[in-house]
Amino acid sequence: MSNQSLRVVGAPRNQAMSFLPFTWPRFFTHLFLIVGTVIMLYPALWMLSASFKPSDQIFSDPGLWPRTFTLDNYINGWNALDTSFGVFFLNSFIVCILVVIGNVFSCSLAAFAFARMRFTLRGFWFAVMLATIMLPGSILIVPQYVLFKSLGWLDTFLPLTAPKFLATDAFFIFLLVQFIRTIPTELDDSAKIDGCGPFQLYWRILMPLSLPALATTAIFSFITTWGDFFGPLIYLNDQSVYTVAVALRSFVDSTGTSDYGAVFAMGVLSLIPVFVIFLIFQRHLIEGIATSGLKG
Amino acid sequence: MTLEDLAPSPLYQRKQGRRSYRALKENLAAHVFLLPWFAGLLIFTVGPMIASLYYSFTRYDLLSPPQWIGLGNYVRMFTQDDRYLTALRVTFIYVFVSVPLKLTFALFLAVLLSKGLRAVGLYRAIYYVPSLLGGSVAIAILWKRIFGIDGIVNQALGLFGVTGLQSWISVPNTAMSTLVLLAIWQFGSPMLIFVAGLKQIPRELYDSAQVDGAGPVSRFLQITLPLLTPLIFFNLVLQMIGSFQVFTSALIVTNGGPADATLFYTLYLYQQGFGNYQMGYASAMAWVLMVIIMVFTAMTFLTSRFWVFYQDGRS
Numbered sequence: 001m002s003n004q005s006l007r008v009v010g011a012p013r014n015q016a017m018s019f020l021p022f023t024w025p026r027f028f029t030h031l032f033l034i035v036g037t038v039i040m041l042y043p044a045l046w047m048l049s050a051s052f053k054p055s056d057q058i059f060s061d062p063g064l065w066p067r068t069f070t071l072d073n074y075i076n077g078w079n080a081l082d083t084s085f086g087v088f089f090l091n092s093f094i095v096c097i098l099v100v101i102g103n104v105f106s107c108s109l110a111a112f113a114f115a116r117m118r119f120t121l122r123g124f125w126f127a128v129m130l131a132t133i134m135l136p137g138s139i140l141i142v143p144q145y146v147l148f149k150s151l152g153w154l155d156t157f158l159p160l161t162a163p164k165f166l167a168t169d170a171f172f173i174f175l176l177v178q179f180i181r182t183i184p185t186e187l188d189d190s191a192k193i194d195g196c197g198p199f200q201l202y203w204r205i206l207m208p209l210s211l212p213a214l215a216t217t218a219i220f221s222f223i224t225t226w227g228d229f230f231g232p233l234i235y236l237n238d239q240s241v242y243t244v245a246v247a248l249r250s251f252v253d254s255t256g257t258s259d260y261g262a263v264f265a266m267g268v269l270s271l272i273p274v275f276v277i278f279l280i281f282q283r284h285l286i287e288g289i290a291t292s293g294l295k296g
Numbered sequence: 297m298t299l300e301d302l303a304p305s306p307l308y309q310r311k312q313g314r315r316s317y318r319a320l321k322e323n324l325a326a327h328v329f330l331l332p333w334f335a336g337l338l339i340f341t342v343g344p345m346i347a348s349l350y351y352s353f354t355r356y357d358l359l360s361p362p363q364w365i366g367l368g369n370y371v372r373m374f375t376q377d378d379r380y381l382t383a384l385r386v387t388f389i390y391v392f393v394s395v396p397l398k399l400t401f402a403l404f405l406a407v408l409l410s411k412g413l414r415a416v417g418l419y420r421a422i423y424y425v426p427s428l429l430g431g432s433v434a435i436a437i438l439w440k441r442i443f444g445i446d447g448i449v450n451q452a453l454g455l456f457g458v459t460g461l462q463s464w465i466s467v468p469n470t471a472m473s474t475l476v477l478l479a480i481w482q483f484g485s486p487m488l489i490f491v492a493g494l495k496q497i498p499r500e501l502y503d504s505a506q507v508d509g510a511g512p513v514s515r516f517l518q519i520t521l522p523l524l525t526p527l528i529f530f531n532l533v534l535q536m537i538g539s540f541q542v543f544t545s546a547l548i549v550t551n552g553g554p555a556d557a558t559l560f561y562t563l564y565l566y567q568q569g570f571g572n573y574q575m576g577y578a579s580a581m582a583w584v585l586m587v588i589i590m591v592f593t594a595m596t597f598l599t600s601r602f603w604v605f606y607q608d609g610r611s
Contacts, residue, residue: 020414029408036405037422040481044429046448047438059446110333118319119326129333132341136541136589138565139582142351142575143344146358166336173333198325227432229544234570245433249548252437260441267434278428282421289424289485290492 044271051265058261074269077262081251083239085266088247092273095157095232095243096225102164103172103221104214110167111176112202116188132170137230145234159235160228164221172217175288179213180206216288219281223274244270352580357573369580380581382556383564389472390560391539394479399531402483406490407520420491427484436478436548440465443474468557471550475558478545486531493527494520525604533596540589561585 020026050058051073053066061067078085113119114126148159167173183206191205207214232246242250248270252263278285327334352369354362373380405423409416429435441447443464450461464470497520505515543562546552552559552567565585569578 020412026411026413029411029413033408033413033419037419040423040426043438043442043448043481044425044435046442047434059451106332106336109329109331113326113329117322117326117329119323119330122326125330128337132337134537134589134593135341135345136537136582136586138541138562139348139579139586140341140344142569142579142582143347144340145570146347146575147339147344149358163336163340165332166340167333168336168340170333198322198329202329223428229433229547230566248433248437252548263437267437270434271429271432274428274432275425278421278425286420286424286488289488 047264048268050261051268053261055259055261073261073265076259077266080262081239081247081254083242085247085269087240088242088244091241092226092243095160096222098157098161099164099225100218100221102161103169104217106165106167107169107172107217108176108207108210108214110173111180112206114173115177115180116206117198129170129173133174141234148235154235155238155241157241160231169221172221175217176210176213179210183209215284219277219285220288222277226274348579348582351576352583354576356576358575362576369577372577373580373584379556379559379564383559383561386472386557386559387540387561390476390542391536394476395532395535395539397476398480398483398535399486399528401480402486402531403490405483406487406494407516409491410494420488424484424488427482430478430482431544433544433548436545439474439478439545440549465550466554468554471554471557475545475549478549479539486535489527489531490524493524497523522605526606529596529600529604533593536592536596537589540585
């Protein structure tokens with residue numbers, strides 16, 4: 001907005017944008033969009049409100065504002081399973097942080113090679129890398145399960161985290177390659193003249209310049225890992241190593257239909273980390289999706 | 297220091313024979329950078345793919361070694377397993393209903409959001425939130441309750457005098473609809489891609505079309521839609537691949553029911569593999585799914601030359 005006010009003179013298009021006179025079509029578009037907003041957000045807001053209602057009012061009182069406000073659901077839900085939800089949150093955070101580190105580290109190494117170095121069969125390997133992005137995960141699930149079982153890795157975080165240190169999320173390689181290609185090669189050349197080897201070039205020059213793309217990689221790694229359900233469902237059977245996603249599911253299964261207030265309370269908590277990241281990195285996230293189709 | 301040292305072009309450097317030592321060094325260094333990826337490719341992708349292909353020709357329950365049965369799993373799938381054919385059918389229905397609807401909503405909202413309104417950033421963010429959260433277990437649980445017998449949907453309908461309703465989850469047709477609705481609700485990501493694409497369309501095109509007397513509808517059909525086809529294509533491929541593999545919502549909202557009406561492919565695969573420990577059968581199912589996805593992606597690519605326009609003239 002501040003930019004626009006500075007550029008009003010001699011910028012007819014911006015000028016038109018900043019005044020926006022009242023017109024009926026524009027009014028109806030807004031009205032339509034606002035109604036749409038309410039519909040889109042209603043389910044999530046209803047869950048938020050239900051999490052603060054006493055159990056007997058959740059399904060009898062359709063209103064969004066709780067008539068009686070209670071924190072019981074949060075207190076009951078937190079310790080509803082044998083293991084506290086604190087442990088599940090900690091587990092999820094550990095897995096997410098390891099995945100973020102693994103993806104940023106391994107994918108940036110591979111991306112640097114693809115974007116900046118000449119090596120044998122480069123085109124072929126690049127095509128292989130792109131092909132692995134499209135590969136349906138279910139084709140790998142059974143052998144990977146067999147592999148992790150034979151390694152004794154079931155009920156540990158290793159099946160969820162170790163592969164990420166070997167750049168298995170090829171999408172992020174692609175994302176980083178695309179970004180590094182936009183960095184002018186003049187920088188590399190002058191660094192080479194100054195005696196920079198490829199590792200220094202990677203670490204000192206290109207990684208600092210790739211921070212936006214690395215941040216996108218980190219944010220999306222976190223979000224997808226936090227929400228991941230299939231992996232933890234298969235590899236984690238012992239409650240003490242559950243992530244939040246599988247814990248929630250087992251919470252619903254164990255309580256049947258009785259205490260939905262507590263389930264919703266834990267559900268709301270489970271969404272908070274992703275939502276907070278969205279609020280902080282909104283611009284980053286939206287650009288990441290718009291330019292690369294992440295999180296399709 | 298010669299000029300050649302500064303030239304970034306590989307062609308230019310390849311001409312210099314004495315540079316071969318440096319090229320060799322770079323080749324080696326590149327392989328060091330690629331080492332983690334190569335290892336991951338071998339251990340977690342190519343190895344498992346070969347293993348999974350092998351398992352698909354075996355009977356394998358994890359306890360005893362795999363037992364070769366040739367094409368047995370594939371034959372069973374298409375001739376003896378009615379539930380498999382059901383899974384195939386409901387998955388196709390899901391994909392072919394939810395993907396076009398989702399993309400239509402995404403395109404419609406993207407066009408509205410590109411009209412130069414105030415607070416566009418806010419709308420865009422809000423419409424994206426369901427995409428961000430929609431795939432989670434928490435939302436799936438919520439969805440199940442929203443469409444339950446005493447859920448808010450039935451309560452809202454009750455306000456309009458519609459009573460005596462069943463749970464939406466317990467009737468085959470409506471159970472599928474709730475899952476399709478959950479998919480459509482998450483139109484935010486393709487919408488953001490469309491919004492970015494709409495920004496790239498030069499204003500001058502619209503201005504000159506308006507001068508020529510084109511109304512808003514024909515401007516949309518003649519300018520916006522053709523120029524967006526590359527992105528429609530991109531979103532279509534992406535959403536199709538994703539929808540064929542839908543899992544979380546099916547497991548939690550309906551668990552495949554009622555009467556297998558929402559027994560989606562990946563869910564059935566999971567049940568066979570990790571419920572009944574029929575790892576060979578599950579692997580065969582996974583390979584068929586891969587072939588299906590490949591065929592549909594290839595078909596989309598092949599037809600794209602008839603309906604996707606690229607501005608630089610290639611088709």
